[in-house]
Amino acid sequence: MTRMSRLYLGLPMWANSEWCGSLYPPYGGQESWLADYAQVFPAVEGNTTFYSGAPRPETVAAWSRLAPPHFRFCFKLPASLTHERRLQSIEADFDAFIDSLAPLHDRLGPLLVQLPRDFGLAELPRLESLLARWPQGLACAVEVRHPEFFHKGTAEVALNRLLITHGANRVMLDVRALFSTSAMGSPALAHAQSEKPRCPLHVLSTGEQPLIRFIGHLDESINLNYFQPWVKQLKLWIKQGKTPFLFVHTANNRYAPQLARRIHQALADELGLPPLNEFAGECQSQLF
Template sequence: MSKMYLGLPMWANTEWRGSLYPPHAGHEGWLPDYARVFSAVEGNTTFYSGAPRQETVAAWARQAPPDFRFCFKLPSALTHERRLSGIESAFDAFLDALAPVQDRLGPLMVQLPRDFGSDELPQLETLLSRWPAGVPCGVEVRHREFFHKGAAEVALNRLLITHGANRIMLDVRPLFSTPANGSPGLAQAQSEKPRRPLHVISTGNQPLVRFIGHLDEDINSHYFTPWIERLGLWIKQGKTPFLFVHTADNRRAPQFARTLYDRVASSHALSPLGAFPGERQACLF
């Protein structure tokens, strides 16, 4: 059956009690409940806090089903502080920490600094050349020169294609479509996310889209519509796309992700999402 992985930026969010999670659910049940609905998750915490303890990862392995995919970010200590230079042993240690879920790793994400340009591509090439077989890779660039369709972008794309790495597509068009207009959540998201053009390109077999939504659902729907055809095309080509859905404050990210997925599923015969455990429990009463 056709497959597309769908996920959110995290699974631990108290604001999802009463919708995705039962109203009084303890955090120990969040991952199992999350994985009943969503098939993947971004692992953003590793970007800030580094490799998790192996016993923590072992607990995740017990809670997530075999077809679930964890897409952890490389720690910022490797990408931003050391800028991929001389990180071999630290990278290996990071992979070792993830060993309990090695069979459930989606693309590990290499998010590069905004000033990481073409002159530093040799460091990226060194990393990709020793990237372990069987572990997908996603690379997110943010330097302006990689979005001008010039020599720097050509060199980047060739490098990624050569190593089968996926260029992460960060779609911030809905987020920046209006001023913040006094919305703290929107203002914060606009300050944190880079305002870069969207270049739609699949350089590997797991095209990865991070869709950063607005608070206005009509705006989100407008910008998502072209993705329906594109995601379907990749599926028909035998690729396995990953779609990660954010909203400005992420409060309604689960509902928003469900709405977008339903549009893709109805067009491309994908399996329906499971019911939200929190909503299912509410129906019982």
């Protein structure tokens, strides 16, 4: 990547059968999905570890073989650590999780610590203990959802100071497009609105790798309207020497690859981005 194109764009996962026929060939096997994904996007969120925990050694070895050197995985800490145990007495399991990813350490972007919606100021010392233990050389991104961290009061000041002290990135969850209309008549939109927190968007970079999770609507025009202000902000961060990560979701993620491609087009000229490769499934369909 050139200096003016230092942006990692990706999706919330790579394993999605609904992308067969677009991002992936219509009849290809799952074993080729990561390689096909990495031919287009340089990063992925990696939600699988949130639900399944530390991956098996043979799984990590396969990912290591398939992912090119420039690729970045941004795995989430397991929910067993963040939600069930709420970061309390997790040292051994946290170390084991980090060790399980050792073959990928040269291809890890910020690892995500997604905290429960009711994890507030009173539990902040637990986050402080985790960040103090965080391995040097591995980036961290923290996503909070408690309302008191969005009121610009004592809790938010304490959180931001903690993140800045440890060089951790505060995740910016942008759900404005998702909640811009009612979900009447759209089960997919209703499900997404019930699942995602309606947090205010506070745009700030507390570390060197600002991380945005853009949760889109089903209407592309709405998405592009809400995304447009990010173009200037991303350009500023890159000019400052930062390395942003941008992950694009849609209400049901069926069309997340297409939205990410449109967003890339909106960014390309301003950021000097190289063109994305064509989707493998679309290339194959053009042959017939």
